[in-house]
Amino acid sequence: MGPFLLAALVPLNHPDHYFQWHFLEISAANAIVIVLMVVTFIAALLLPFPGRRGRKGNP
């Protein structure tokens, strides 16, 4: 009686790829997450924010 596994479309149960540089080691999955965070942060700063109506504002 083993555990049922939901048939995920892209299951990630295989060993990951690891990036190594001297004593630094990071999994591909974590590297992707961190890169995405940085990209998202920069995008959030740079992308124009919609809604210019009334921006010059009602006091």
Next chain:
Amino acid sequence: MSSQVDRQWTTRLRRRSFGRLPPEKMLPDTQPSYVASWIYVFGVATISALVVVIATGCVLAIFGPEWWHVSNIGHFVNSLHLWSVEIFFFCMVIHLWGKYFMAAWRGGRAMTWITGMVLFLASVVTALTGYVSQTNFDSQWISTQAKDAVNASGGGAFFNLLNPGQMLMWHIVLLPLVLVALVAAHVIMVRIKGVVPPFEDDSVAATRAADVESTGAPQ
């Protein structure tokens, strides 16, 4: 009688609470025009992720801690719980980065910043208790390894990572209460104090400095 009513705990609490946070401030319909950047969505995104974490956690609680090992639907709910946690930390850290670069503690907002940091730490501990509650190999490994750090601080005598019953109760009762209370305090503080204004423009700051110099007033 009115002075007696005035002195009542209920009256004083109500006046104090609504005085500091009247309905228009709790649920505002305008915001300062400088709040115009996508970076501002990450606070509410973090809270939304927490709502999904708690909701999926409640579903897991309905059927118990072993359910997800033997049920396809249970495994899917576990997947929802895992990914909402990943999104939660993703959004929270970006929110932290944004608030840091805005120096959002300015203007009497230090406690907002501090409750945010405590929330981050509490979330990490909540995640740890969750990982050791999975009742699988991951729980076995994480608990037997992390116990050394907890023991080294003397905490292991009371907070036993190798006791899944204790860890699960911290994960689903004690720590969620702490998180929700801290989130409430954090959000209420933002509503009371308002979103931190921008730094003064360079020219304005220079004018201020020049004014001070010319009046000889101490800085």
Next chain:
Amino acid sequence: MSKNFRPDVDAPEWRGGHTPYDIIKEGVIALVVIGLLTVLLAVVFGSPDVPAITIKSWSNAAPIDFANTALSELNGTSLTASYGAPYNVQPSSASQALGPLKLEYWVGIHIPINTTNDFVVDPLRALPNQPVLDQNLAQWTGASKAQRATWVAHYTKAASGMKFIDGQVVVKTTTAGPVPVMINDLTQMARSGALDQALITGDSFYSTDYTESLLFISDGNYLGDVATKQHLQGNQWGVMNETGSYPGQAWLWLYTFWYQIPPFSTSGNGDILVLAVMILLTAGLTFMPFIPGLRAIPRKSRVYRVIWREHYRNQNTT
């Protein structure tokens, strides 16, 4: 305006405009977006579930590792047996210390574990109808501490040649008293699954405490071997990792970073040292509003010019 305006502490009063803002709508949209994103990720990637190791699965897959671990529990050399607080009494040098602070040692024994009795003798005693085992256990119980130590030492010496033949643990020695029978029978007990049950900690029928089973399993090499394959060891930055190719706990990057470099990586007090450093850094970040210099970095970095560019543009045009 206050003449003592500190730009990194104080905020200018906002006298500018306001824009319409629908806070409830924003909250609902955020919830829907995050909810949909969660469902998408769960449908695409699922989640990992590597089954737990049992003492049964361990002892069947690696009986010699199990038997050697059982021996280390009996002769007091296992990690658990020599751990010190909170499990057992050892000299204070066994516990981690931060200079003069011996927090682990001072808090003391709160989860008492005697591996010889709790992991070996008592589980064996619980087996019913075992005349040969009972005889050997009686020999063990009736012997002096010194005699037991001699038997264990002889068995330990011969254990380097341990073999597993026809389902039996075989160690060539005739001067180890009851120890060969005890180790072999414990291995059989483990392989049957009975030891998993016997080690569930606590005296009542209901227990959710797996301290003893987990400590026993982690004393062997088998659990660690599975972890190594999954890149979960400390020196593999495993604290950040998840089984398979799933993202793990990226937020623990700085915590586990310290463990990779001396003195943390080489010191017996590594854990408490890392905790101390992380507490300091966390306190620094938490109390940033009160730390001059550090709290000025956001303003000096000028990232805010990007965040509030529209605001500054409007200011300059009015």
